[in-house]
Amino acid sequence: MKTINRRKFIGQSAKGLGAALAFSQLPSDLFAAAAAAGKGIGFQTYPFRDTIGKDFKNVLKMMKGEGYQYLEMCSPPGYKDDGFAALASLKGTEMRRIINDAGLTCPSCHFTFTELKDKLDDRIAWAKDLGLKVMVCQSFWLPKTATLKDYRDACDTLNKIAEKIKKAGLQTAFHNHEMEFEKIDGVLIYDAMMEQFDPSLVTMQFQTEVINLGYKAADYFKKYPGRFVASHLSDWTTDKKEVAIGKGVIDWKEYFAAASTGGVKYFYVEMDPKVFKESASYIHGLMA
Numbered sequence: 584m585k586t587i588n589r590r591k592f593i594g595q596s597a598k599g600l601g602a603a604l605a606f607s608q609l610p611s612d613l614f615a616a617a618a619a620a621g622k623g624i625g626f627q628t629y630p631f632r633d634t635i636g637k638d639f640k641n642v643l644k645m646m647k648g649e650g651y652q653y654l655e656m657c658s659p660p661g662y663k664d665d666g667f668a669a670l671a672s673l674k675g676t677e678m679r680r681i682i683n684d685a686g687l688t689c690p691s692c693h694f695t696f697t698e699l700k701d702k703l704d705d706r707i708a709w710a711k712d713l714g715l716k717v718m719v720c721q722s723f724w725l726p727k728t729a730t731l732k733d734y735r736d737a738c739d740t741l742n743k744i745a746e747k748i749k750k751a752g753l754q755t756a757f758h759n760h761e762m763e764f765e766k767i768d769g770v771l772i773y774d775a776m777m778e779q780f781d782p783s784l785v786t787m788q789f790q791t792e793v794i795n796l797g798y799k800a801a802d803y804f805k806k807y808p809g810r811f812v813a814s815h816l817s818d819w820t821t822d823k824k825e826v827a828i829g830k831g832v833i834d835w836k837e838y839f840a841a842a843s844t845g846g847v848k849y850f851y852v853e854m855d856p857k858v859f860k861e862s863a864s865y866i867h868g869l870m871a
Contacts, residue, residue, distance in 0.1 A: 623652035624866050625690070627815060627853035632657075632666030639670060643685035650863030653688045655813075655851045656713070657721075658706065661695035675712025690849050691717035691788075691813060693758065696724065696737070699744050707751045717812055717849070718748055719756045719788055731767050731775050738779035745784035756812050758788040764796050777807055788813040789845070790853075794833055795823045801837045804845025813849040814842060816862070825854055828862035835869060 626646055628635055635642050646654065656678070659671035670678070682689050692715055698706050699720055710718050723737040745755035757780065763773040777787075787810055791800045804811060818831030829835060842850075852862050 623870075624650070624863060625653040625655060625849055625851045626651045626859060627655045627657075627693075627851045629657055629662075629665070629693070630853060630856050630859075632662070634666075636666050636669035640681060640685065643682060643687055646859065647686045649860040650867055651687070651852075651859075653690055653849070654682065655719070655849070656689055656692040658692055658694045658698060658709075660702075661698045662693075675709040675714075679713050689713060689715065691715055691719055691756070693719045693721040696720055696722065696741075700740065703744060703747060707748060707753065710753060711751065715753060717754045717756050717786075719758050719813070720744075721758050722760055722762075725762075729767075731770060731772070734767075734772055734776055735779045738776050738785075742779075742781045742784050745781070749784060754786060754812060755784060756786045756788045758815070759790050759793070761793055761796060764793045764798050773803075777810070782810055786810060786812040786846075788815065789847075790815040790817075791833060791838070792817050792819070794831075795819055799833075799838075801834075801841035804841035804847070808844050809846040811842070811845040811847045813851060814845075814847050815851050815853040816866075817852070817854040818862075825858075827854075827858035827865065828852065829865035835866075839869065 628642075631642050643654070657665070657667055659667040659669075659673070663671060673681075679689065692710065692713065694706055699718070706718070720741055723734070723741075725733055725737060741755065741757065748755045757776070759773060763776060765772055767775075780787075787807070789800050789803060789811055791814065794800075800814060816828060818826050818828045818833050818835075820826055820831050825831075850866075852859060852866075854862065
């Protein structure tokens, strides 16, 4: 498994005039997709699972005050055991109104693979009522004994699910965890999945946490241009401690430059709630 250190990471982040020109375009170009329609930056709701079911409105109000413009929900029925059960009674239209009243929007939501397989019509209807643009499969959660064929078969299943989601006017995405950045028979699972997914049906949501395994989001945005719709942002030290965006090993100028190539539209900070405000300040500073 690859490793990476801070000196090497930073040393590789900006080379030559081309990189310098790219960085000079940060305000006007690299955030163009995120800035469209006043989107700015978003946050994932999962870190607030201990409070969001009890105090949904105030969580939204707090995050708006900390500098966020949009959010990514977790499907309450699918995440009922993770603090979202109290929100399951809300209709999509009701949740949308509460979110909009807080001055936020909700472009995407995480759904379990089981939900998408077994209750797709219901979840599509709810997603449309909520005003979603993207329905995200949060993982296949295959066992450690899974083979590459198992992963490819799961990808084929999501391709078929995505056909129906596309017909409903929505987009399908897949969210990675560290498990997809392991190898089976010398093949990186993530690369095998990228080969199997139909890019016209399934786009990707990249989680930057895999920097802890030595994999940079920027590399994958460039390797698979145009195949990403969203990304989860978190920053880490060389000894794998989570820190505010801008305080760890990730070169965020390089990241956002490459995200433009990758096609990323939505940027969701997902980390310890204590550093959300500081992270938003840093990202808005890059945007300025």
